Amino acid sequence: MSNLSSSVGIVTPQHADFATPLPLNSGHVLASYRLTFETYGTLNAARSNGILICHALSGHHHVAGRYSADDKAAGWWDNMVGPGKPIDTNRFFVVGVNNLGGCHGSSGPSSIDPDCGQPWGSRFPVVTVPDWVTAQARLADRLGIDRWAAVIGGSLGGMQALQWSIDYPERIAHALVIASAPKLSAQNIAFNDVARQAIITDPDFLGGDFYAHGTIPRRGLRLARMLGHITYLSDDGMGEKFGRMLRSGEYQFGYDVEFEIESYLRYQGDKFSDYFDANTYLLMTKALDYFDPAKDYGGDLVAALKKASASFLVASFTSDWRFSPERSRETVKALIAAGKRVSYGEIESVHGHDAFLMTDQPYVDLMQAYLDRVAEEVNA
Amino acid sequence: MSNLSSSVGIVTPQHADFATPLPLNSGHVLASYRLTFETYGTLNAARSNGILICHALSGHHHVAGRYSADDKAAGWWDNMVGPGKPIDTNRFFVVGVNNLGGCHGSSGPSSIDPDCGQPWGSRFPVVTVPDWVTAQARLADRLGIDRWAAVIGGSLGGMQALQWSIDYPERIAHALVIASAPKLSAQNIAFNDVARQAIITDPDFLGGDFYAHGTIPRRGLRLARMLGHITYLSDDGMGEKFGRMLRSGEYQFGYDVEFEIESYLRYQGDKFSDYFDANTYLLMTKALDYFDPAKDYGGDLVAALKKASASFLVASFTSDWRFSPERSRETVKALIAAGKRVSYGEIESVHGHDAFLMTDQPYVDLMQAYLDRVAEEVNA
Numbered sequence: 001m002s003n004l005s006s007s008v009g010i011v012t013p014q015h016a017d018f019a020t021p022l023p024l025n026s027g028h029v030l031a032s033y034r035l036t037f038e039t040y041g042t043l044n045a046a047r048s049n050g051i052l053i054c055h056a057l058s059g060h061h062h063v064a065g066r067y068s069a070d071d072k073a074a075g076w077w078d079n080m081v082g083p084g085k086p087i088d089t090n091r092f093f094v095v096g097v098n099n100l101g102g103c104h105g106s107s108g109p110s111s112i113d114p115d116c117g118q119p120w121g122s123r124f125p126v127v128t129v130p131d132w133v134t135a136q137a138r139l140a141d142r143l144g145i146d147r148w149a150a151v152i153g154g155s156l157g158g159m160q161a162l163q164w165s166i167d168y169p170e171r172i173a174h175a176l177v178i179a180s181a182p183k184l185s186a187q188n189i190a191f192n193d194v195a196r197q198a199i200i201t202d203p204d205f206l207g208g209d210f211y212a213h214g215t216i217p218r219r220g221l222r223l224a225r226m227l228g229h230i231t232y233l234s235d236d237g238m239g240e241k242f243g244r245m246l247r248s249g250e251y252q253f254g255y256d257v258e259f260e261i262e263s264y265l266r267y268q269g270d271k272f273s274d275y276f277d278a279n280t281y282l283l284m285t286k287a288l289d290y291f292d293p294a295k296d297y298g299g300d301l302v303a304a305l306k307k308a309s310a311s312f313l314v315a316s317f318t319s320d321w322r323f324s325p326e327r328s329r330e331t332v333k334a335l336i337a338a339g340k341r342v343s344y345g346e347i348e349s350v351h352g353h354d355a356f357l358m359t360d361q362p363y364v365d366l367m368q369a370y371l372d373r374v375a376e377e378v379n380a
Numbered sequence: 381m382s383n384l385s386s387s388v389g390i391v392t393p394q395h396a397d398f399a400t401p402l403p404l405n406s407g408h409v410l411a412s413y414r415l416t417f418e419t420y421g422t423l424n425a426a427r428s429n430g431i432l433i434c435h436a437l438s439g440h441h442h443v444a445g446r447y448s449a450d451d452k453a454a455g456w457w458d459n460m461v462g463p464g465k466p467i468d469t470n471r472f473f474v475v476g477v478n479n480l481g482g483c484h485g486s487s488g489p490s491s492i493d494p495d496c497g498q499p500w501g502s503r504f505p506v507v508t509v510p511d512w513v514t515a516q517a518r519l520a521d522r523l524g525i526d527r528w529a530a531v532i533g534g535s536l537g538g539m540q541a542l543q544w545s546i547d548y549p550e551r552i553a554h555a556l557v558i559a560s561a562p563k564l565s566a567q568n569i570a571f572n573d574v575a576r577q578a579i580i581t582d583p584d585f586l587g588g589d590f591y592a593h594g595t596i597p598r599r600g601l602r603l604a605r606m607l608g609h610i611t612y613l614s615d616d617g618m619g620e621k622f623g624r625m626l627r628s629g630e631y632q633f634g635y636d637v638e639f640e641i642e643s644y645l646r647y648q649g650d651k652f653s654d655y656f657d658a659n660t661y662l663l664m665t666k667a668l669d670y671f672d673p674a675k676d677y678g679g680d681l682v683a684a685l686k687k688a689s690a691s692f693l694v695a696s697f698t699s700d701w702r703f704s705p706e707r708s709r710e711t712v713k714a715l716i717a718a719g720k721r722v723s724y725g726e727i728e729s730v731h732g733h734d735a736f737l738m739t740d741q742p743y744v745d746l747m748q749a750y751l752d753r754v755a756e757e758v759n760a
Contacts, residue, residue: 025631025633026631026633028633125633126634183624184624185618185619186615186618186619186621186622186623186624186639186641187613187615187618187619189624189639189641189642190606190610190618190641190642190645191610193606193639193641193642193645194606194607194610194645196635197602197603197606197646198578198603200635201599201602202599203583219581219582222577222581223577223581223603226570226573226574226577227574227607229570230567230570230571230574233567235565235566235567238565238566238567238570239565239566239567241566242566243566244563244564244566244569244672251405253405253406253408253505253506253666254506255576255580255662255666258669259573261570261573262570262573265570265573265574266573266577269577286633286635289638289639290633
């Protein structure tokens with residue numbers, strides 16, 4: 001499925017600059033900002049076939065395709081988005097957007113604050129899932145899309161899809177909420193805080209204003225990513241892939257890489273620290289921590305979802321312990337109690353939280369079946 | 381149960397210095413070494429009522445009692461060890477020992493290398509569970525104990541109890557292996573490696589020889605402990621205790637403590653970094669990683685356990701995901717297949733891995749019942 005023949009091909013990111021101030025949940029106001037995005041497929045005459053893809057912690061707008069013929073890596077959801085794929089670019093106009101606070105072109109801590117010509121750094125305000133949804137709605141306006149056929153996301157992306165259904169009920173026909181949760185547990189927050197403390201206490205972080213000093217808090221980012229990776233994989237999946245395999249066949253009795261799993265994690269951490277912005281990492285984890293649509297409704301998720309009018313697909317993966325099936329079932333139960341149309345798929349997978357990015361066949365089949373129905377509605 | 385009236389009272393640590401070289405699994409030889417230990421209760425005339433308590437990652441020899449009348453903290457297992465308690469000091473002679481490589485009085489990285497008069501630091505060799513058991517056997521010799529009535533430990537301590545049954549079958553009547561595992565999984569090793577990398581990449585670690593420079597790798601130790609704590613508690617237990625409780629009642633939209641769980645973890649991390657030695661932390665996690673008694677038997681745990689002659693109590697806790705009940709059942713199955721006497725208790729608890737240090741009543745009852753039987757045998 002993910003061969004190049006079914007790719008959206010060569011793609012180019014676009015930018016949308018907004019001059020209308022954006023008031024944020026925190027009380028801060030962004031006077032102006034840029035969103036970087038990509039689109040695949042063609043918007044139909046009725047402008048009714050738009051699908052918004054919301055990204056997770058380390059994601060971005062580059063969802064599918066490649067930037068050049070010899071680009072080695074395709075977009076992060078290229079296995080799911082393309083001609084003939086479940087999110088079918090022959091039928092849908094697909095939009096990927098880098099969220100505010102990101103580090104891939106949209107306004108964020110590493111971008112230039114127009115007020116002073118320096119990187120925002122620590123002065124970039126904390127943004128929340130509702131803030132992102134507001135910004136995404138303005139992008140929809142710019143693209144002439146009154147109503148999305150679907151808003152789709154996994155993990156933190158699923159939270160945005162759920163928030164869309166609450167904040168703009170009339171502007172979203174379907175919300176696909178994958179491997180997500182209605183709010184983080186204490187354990188989820190705890191893992192995030194360890195990652196944040198790793199970054200913040202890195203001497204090269206310099207209070208978040210490291211850009212001017214030519215440093216990067218690589219040690220902290222590396223640890224954050226190593227830890228993150230453990231929580232993305234399942235215990236069983238890690239066991240199957242790495243087990244207790246040794247790098248050199250025998251115990252070395254030292255602190256260099258001994259087990260293959262150490263080698264894998266350190267490599268992932270090193271790679272990540274080369275390209276990801278430390279402030280964006282902090283900000284994305286805070287958006288996760290703060291997400292709690294029931295909060296304004298006295299903790300009542302059913303009440304929060306009452307005004308939603310979208311149909312929902314909620315999906316979870318059996319071995320996902322970061323956002324376990326139990327958490328998705330909380331969302332499903334609240335949606336049912338609120339009288340909404342909801343389909344739920346609990347998919348057998350060994351891939352843990354990462355499964356939402358993979359191609360376990362039952363998952364692909366579920367997405368395909370659901371989106372076939374969405375496509376039929378669009379063309380009805 | 382844990383009131384002072386049933387305490388062993390005021391206790392004093394003792395030291396045993398050994399001049400006979402100790403060959404280690406790594407190939408290194410410790411020319412001489414010191415073990416710091418404590419004893420409670422009285423060794424009977426037959427010298428048959430000795431119980432050895434083996435400690436876990438951050439434990440030590442101070443198992444029960446207090447160092448002075450106004451000592452605020454009792455030993456780490458004071459709820460389980462004392463007159464009338466499950467490990468009853470009216471009936472047993474209980475020995476707690478700080479393992480080699482520790483930082484509480486026994487020879488370790490922070491102790492003085494007699495060869496050069498400086499702290500061992502990075503030159504202290506990596507030690508393993510079998511090395512510890514050998515050193516503990518020499519301490520038993522020194523105390524005149526040919527055979528332990530029981531060797532008891534939780535977590536890494538349970539691994540030592542299991543190793544005793546294999547290495548000195550004739551010297552141990554009962555092995556109590558609590559909240560432990562026959563070897564670490566890839567996920568277990570992964571968590572350990574993140575903790576180690578946090579310490580090793582702390583600029584104040586200085587390759588392990590920070591003592592001479594007057595620095596302490598506090599940042600790394602703090603992160604290691606924060607992460608450790610998450611894995612000691614259960615998701616549900618953390619949820620019950622902290623949930624999404626906010627420090628100040630409302631979102632602050634910043635990076636200071638926001639949720640109570642963050643406050644708890646950071647406090648635990650800070651406290652730990654004040655007193656625990658970074659090199660000992662590294663060394664203890666490596667001992668965990670390397671533990672694999674089946675390794676010398678082609679991966680066959682049943683074969684490894686064949687020569688054991690002890691009786692076994694294996695216990696696990698339902699919400700422990702660091703060493704889940706499934707891991708204890710692996711040990712139980714191998715013991716049964718090897719034809720050994722084994723009792724197994726899977727205890728309902730919300731306390732996660734930490735449950736082995738707590739007083740869930742079914743756990744206390746199980747220990748009491750099993751050790752009553754051990755006491756009867758001693759007096760038979």
